[in-house]
Amino acid sequence: MARKAVALISGGLDSLLAAKLIQQQGIEVEGINFFTGFCVEGHTHAIRNRDRSRAKRNNALWVAEQLGIKLHIIDIVEEYKSVVINPRHGYGSNLNPCLDCKIFMVQKAHQWIREHGFDFIITGEVIGQRPKSQRSRFMPVIADESGAEDLLLRPLSARNLEPTRPELEGWVDRERLLGLSGRSRKPQMALAAEFGFTDYAQPAGGCCFLTDRSYSVKLKDLWDNRGRREYEIDDIMLLKVGRHIRPSTAFKLIIAREEGETRYLSGYRRQYQTIKTVSHAGPLALIEGDRLDPEQLELACAITARFSQGRDADSVELCFSDREQSSQSVHVRPLRAEQIPAEWVIA
Amino acid sequence: MSDVVEVDARRLLCPMPVIRLQDRIESLPPGSEVRITCTDPGTQNDIPTWCRINGHSVLSSCQQQDDYVFLVRKGTDGD
Numbered sequence: 001m002a003r004k005a006v007a008l009i010s011g012g013l014d015s016l017l018a019a020k021l022i023q024q025q026g027i028e029v030e031g032i033n034f035f036t037g038f039c040v041e042g043h044t045h046a047i048r049n050r051d052r053s054r055a056k057r058n059n060a061l062w063v064a065e066q067l068g069i070k071l072h073i074i075d076i077v078e079e080y081k082s083v084v085i086n087p088r089h090g091y092g093s094n095l096n097p098c099l100d101c102k103i104f105m106v107q108k109a110h111q112w113i114r115e116h117g118f119d120f121i122i123t124g125e126v127i128g129q130r131p132k133s134q135r136s137r138f139m140p141v142i143a144d145e146s147g148a149e150d151l152l153l154r155p156l157s158a159r160n161l162e163p164t165r166p167e168l169e170g171w172v173d174r175e176r177l178l179g180l181s182g183r184s185r186k187p188q189m190a191l192a193a194e195f196g197f198t199d200y201a202q203p204a205g206g207c208c209f210l211t212d213r214s215y216s217v218k219l220k221d222l223w224d225n226r227g228r229r230e231y232e233i234d235d236i237m238l239l240k241v242g243r244h245i246r247p248s249t250a251f252k253l254i255i256a257r258e259e260g261e262t263r264y265l266s267g268y269r270r271q272y273q274t275i276k277t278v279s280h281a282g283p284l285a286l287i288e289g290d291r292l293d294p295e296q297l298e299l300a301c302a303i304t305a306r307f308s309q310g311r312d313a314d315s316v317e318l319c320f321s322d323r324e325q326s327s328q329s330v331h332v333r334p335l336r337a338e339q340i341p342a343e344w345v346i347a
Numbered sequence: 348m349s350d351v352v353e354v355d356a357r358r359l360l361c362p363m364p365v366i367r368l369q370d371r372i373e374s375l376p377p378g379s380e381v382r383i384t385c386t387d388p389g390t391q392n393d394i395p396t397w398c399r400i401n402g403h404s405v406l407s408s409c410q411q412q413d414d415y416v417f418l419v420r421k422g423t424d425g426d
Contacts, residue, residue, distance in 0.1 A: 058361055061392075061396040069400065070402075071400055072369070
């Protein structure tokens, strides 16, 4: 009986190679890609003008096409919140819950194979490749806590690990799997060349915003100021965009850094109060925080004006709009750079 | 000819438009047509790629101001 495996496809090289190794053994493979809301590459491309000149593709889809497999993209934004907010195994160097994330994704894949009649799960994990989630001692933790147990096969490191059920049952030949370990990428690059893969993604620093220090600082600030650790999808999308400036606990400004970000933030006009320069070219700013008093509104406008073409003018006119799109004109003198304390800037 | 099912994926960033299309198409019979409207330029690559690997066809695609509009037919082998 032909066996079927599902591969966790991140879009990187390791999962591409792991799936290819199993395909070569006559196993039918399909891919799963999980959307958490924290993905880096596609969103940065979509929002910022300067990134639009580069070719844009979804790497997971690209990998699936190279392998000739189906790809199921699964929205786990809601369920994933518990992983980010309360990771059982803690965070990495930023707010990245890498070990809990891997356990969660394998658990979801295990659920998926039971629902779809697949036999086992494969991942591109390599022992020692990443500082936390791919340490040798965590490999069995992921298998156990996800519930996948011996149905989780890591083709790139399999020969350094206990045999799994696909190997013991003879569904795959363990001798044709690899025994990679460590941080070197050379063996994977050599294998990619052997398979004829040349245009694969090599994300430096990972593909998740939670591994990014600046992003994590913004997320922590959001939690601290709301007094609770929670988020919605729009919150985590907006943390990827613009300058974030919090002059007081009453409000935060999200100020577009360029035209693409202004266009993206415009989509939030009915959810946030906004400020836009009128007399000079300048950015759109969202105000997070309600009921600004007149002094706070003037300060918000003076900060926004600082990032406009009128930054050196005596007076800049701005338009303040509420969520219902009723607006008022405000005239301010832009703040000078030294009038914006470093502690206001969340980064 | 059956009605075209409309999917509005404007303001969503990839891969959300693909997920919206995938989830909508799943419950439709083979041969059904779905028109999806997106604003993320990345959908110009992602929607056709997703269709190719999952056995669906992009019957047409066009840009209307800031919108990218795709007409997709569900394949016989697709989910």
